[in-house]
Amino acid sequence: xxxxxLAGLGGAIALNILHETIRKNFDNVPEIxxxxxxxxxxxxEHTPINITGKDNIYAATLVGDIVSNGIYYATTATKSDMTxxxxxxxxxxxxxxxxxxxxxxxxxxxxxKLMTIGYYLFGxxxxxxxxxxxx
Numbered sequence: 001x002x003x004x005x006l007a008g009l010g011g012a013i014a015l016n017i018l019h020e021t022i023r024k025n026f027d028n029v030p031e032i033x034x035x036x037x038x039x040x041x042x043x044x045e046h047t048p049i050n051i052t053g054k055d056n057i058y059a060a061t062l063v064g065d066i067v068s069n070g071i072y073y074a075t076t077a078t079k080s081d082m083t084x085x086x087x088x089x090x091x092x093x094x095x096x097x098x099x100x101x102x103x104x105x106x107x108x109x110x111x112x113k114l115m116t117i118g119y120y121l122f123g124x125x126x127x128x129x130x131x132x133x134x135x
Contacts, residue, residue, distance in 0.1 A: 003131060003134050003135050004074040004075070004078045004131060005070070005071075005074045006130070006134065007073070007074065007077075007078055007127045007128075007130040007131035007134065008069075008070040008071060008072070008073035008074025008075070008077065008078070008127055009066065009070040009073075009074070010126060010127060010130040011069070011070070011073040011077055011123040011124060011125075011126040011127025011128075011130065012065070012066045012067075012068075012069035012070040012072075012073055012123060012127075013066060013070075014122065014123055014126040015069060015119050015120065015122060015123030015126070016062065016065060016066060016069075018119055018122055018123075019032055019033070019119050020033075022115075028109065028111060028112070029111075029112065029115055030105060030106045030112045030115050030116045030119065031105040031106070032065070032092065032105065032106055032116065032119070033058060033061060033062070033065075033105075034102075034105040035092070035096055035101060035102070035103075035105045035106055036061040036062075036064065036065050037057050037058065037061045038101050038102060039099070039101055040057065040060060040061050040064065041057065042100070042101070069088070069120075069123060072084070072088060073123060073124060073127040074127070076124070077123075077124040077125075077127035077128050077131075078127060078128065078131045082121070082124070082125075084124045085120050085121035085122070085123060085124025085125060086117065086120075086121055086124075088120035088123075088124065089116055089117030089118065089119065089120035089121055090117060092106055092116050092117075092120060093106055093107045093113045093116050093117060094107075
């Protein structure tokens with residue numbers, strides 16, 4: 001089980017490195033971080049949790065993203081890399097609007113949609129490669 005968790009975390013970290021590198025160096029690319037920050041603030045809105053400051057919100061979102069994607073990849077991508085990555089990416093593009101979130105950071109353009117799906121597919125493939133190497 002720990003090998004699946006390590007592989008899942010590896011895939012989630014790879015996804016975030018890819019996203020952050022591209023986001024900081026190119027225009028008109030997905031900003032998954034903005035979607036995550038909005039979701040975090042919405043989730044904690046009516047709780048005693050009070051995250052303030054742009055850097056703190058970003059850090060909390062990044063940690064949550066790595067943990068949640070790591071768990072997702074550990075349970076899915078270690079079995080089927082393509083399917084789990086595609087489903088995660090499609091979900092990231094298709095679900096924000098129905099969850100009351102701004103979809104523009106990941107779905108404003110066709111380019112952003114395809115790149116978002118690609119990021120999650122990349123994370124799943126990395127998970128599968130890591131898992132195959134360590135199992």
